[in-house]
Amino acid sequence: MRADAGDERVPLITLPNWVKAAAACGFSIGDVFAEIGIEADLLHAERATVSAADMGRTMAACVARSKRRHFPFALGETFAFEYLPELETFLTTSQTLRESARVFEWLRLLINPHLRMQVHEHGEIASLRLDWQGRDTPQVFQWFVEATFVAVLKFGRALMLNRGDFRRATFQGERPAHATEARELLRLPLVYGQPHNALELDRRLLDLKLEGAFELLHRQAEQLVVRRLSERPPPPGIAVQLEHAMERKPALLGQGIEQAAKELGLHPRTLQRRLALEQLRYAELQATLRLKLAKVWLSDPALDIESISERLGFADRRSFTRAFARWTGRTPSEFRKRPSKG
Numbered sequence: 001m002r003a004d005a006g007d008e009r010v011p012l013i014t015l016p017n018w019v020k021a022a023a024a025c026g027f028s029i030g031d032v033f034a035e036i037g038i039e040a041d042l043l044h045a046e047r048a049t050v051s052a053a054d055m056g057r058t059m060a061a062c063v064a065r066s067k068r069r070h071f072p073f074a075l076g077e078t079f080a081f082e083y084l085p086e087l088e089t090f091l092t093t094s095q096t097l098r099e100s101a102r103v104f105e106w107l108r109l110l111i112n113p114h115l116r117m118q119v120h121e122h123g124e125i126a127s128l129r130l131d132w133q134g135r136d137t138p139q140v141f142q143w144f145v146e147a148t149f150v151a152v153l154k155f156g157r158a159l160m161l162n163r164g165d166f167r168r169a170t171f172q173g174e175r176p177a178h179a180t181e182a183r184e185l186l187r188l189p190l191v192y193g194q195p196h197n198a199l200e201l202d203r204r205l206l207d208l209k210l211e212g213a214f215e216l217l218h219r220q221a222e223q224l225v226v227r228r229l230s231e232r233p234p235p236p237g238i239a240v241q242l243e244h245a246m247e248r249k250p251a252l253l254g255q256g257i258e259q260a261a262k263e264l265g266l267h268p269r270t271l272q273r274r275l276a277l278e279q280l281r282y283a284e285l286q287a288t289l290r291l292k293l294a295k296v297w298l299s300d301p302a303l304d305i306e307s308i309s310e311r312l313g314f315a316d317r318r319s320f321t322r323a324f325a326r327w328t329g330r331t332p333s334e335f336r337k338r339p340s341k342g
Contacts, residue, residue: 009049009241010112013083015040018058021074025066032061037248051245052114053265056140063143070178072143073185076150084110086224091155093214093221098206100159101128106225108133109232115144117152119206120198125167126206127198128152142173145197146182152199153186159212164205170194238264238274239285246289253290254313257282291327294320298336305332 022029033040036057038050050058062071081088087103087110094100104117117130130148132141149169157165168189175192176182183190188199245263246252252260260282261271275282290312297308309320324332 010052010055010114011110012038012040012048012050014079014111015048016082017075017079018062020078021071022062022065024068024074024078025062025071026068027062027065029062032058032065035061039248051241051264053263055112056138056265059140059143070146070181072146073150073181076147077154079147079151079154084228086221086228089217090221090225092159092212093218094159094210095213095215095218096207096210097156097159100210101206104128106229109229112144115148117148121203121206124203125200126203127170127196127200129196129198131197142171142176142197145171149197149199150185153188156199156201159210160205160208161211164202164208167200167202170196170198170200172197237278238271239278239280242271242275242285243289246286247293250293250311251313253286253293253311287323287327290323294324294332295335298332301336308332 018029022032030040032038036054038054038058040048059072062075065071066074087106091100091103098119101119108116114133115130116133117128120127120129130145132138153166166188168191169186170191172194173192179190179192241264242260245260249263252263257271258268261268264271266274272282275285294308294312297303297311298305305320306317309317312320314320314323321331324330324335328335330338
């Protein structure tokens with residue numbers, strides 16, 4: 001993952017897709033989210049995000065749990081535009097496949113900034129090439145490729161209405177154990193160990209006049225997409241992302257910057273540099289969040305001080321007491337007696 005972009009959070013707008021795919025494979029996505037520490041928020045799905053690292057862990061966990069079939073195939077088959085109806089309208093009212101390909105860039109911005117699909121033309125062949133936008137390609141990328149290819153083939157074939165089809169699919173990875181299942185599902189020749197992940201088709205099909213073309217709706221859908229993109233909130237700063245990660249997984253509070261950086265999908269030096277740009281240091285942020293959570297948990301009489309000190313990552317109660325007294329001028333026990341002054 002790119003050192004300067006690995007801390008980007010990935011939108012979770014496709015949550016319903018993951019729910020349906022997991023069910024089709026015989027398990028609940030809720031169990032996976034609980035295992036990884038992801039909070040599902042269907043009420044605010046359009047704004048929900050998850051770290052790129054957690055998204056990768058989610059995919060790996062789903063593949064491991066799925067016994068009925070290969071999970072990425074189910075993910076691709078169940079992909080729909082529940083929260084992005086204007087993209088589906090733009091796609092289905094396009095005059096040509098070439099025009100519809102603009103959706104790929106929008107999907108990258110709205111669903112996963114690390115996955116980029118672009119059209120490449122060479123001679124009589126056009127290829128829809130899927131690349132990872134980053135320095136280090138994660139192992140789970142190949143599963144995202146499979147899911148994406150299944151979805152693209154589903155929509156591409158629906159647009160062409162049997163007037164054309166793709167020629168073959170190429171993969172950078174080695175031939176997997178599920179290659180036969182992939183061949184039957186994609187209904188294409190599959191070639192592994194290639195320079196690119198790509199779906200190939202005759203170049204002339206890019207300009208095939210599509211029967212669903214509807215120029216007025218097409219323009220309106222484009223306006224809605226542009227509006228959606230303009231209304232997206234700016235990505236949170238690295239300090240906010242780190243705070244969210246620690247609140248989600250308090251165990252990070254007692255660990256060093258290396259583990260925190262790993263949680264965000266960053267190199268430790270990158271995390272230090274990004275914090276420095278916000279004029280912060282890791283130790284300061286860690287202490288601030290420890291104090292914040294300590295006050296919250298001390299207000300809960302059901303939690304004893306030993307448990308709180310352990311949650312906050314202190315070696316023992318004595319270490320916690322010294323730190324809390326340094327921060328507030330009071331011991332945890334004194335704070336509990338006079339919480340209104342905290």
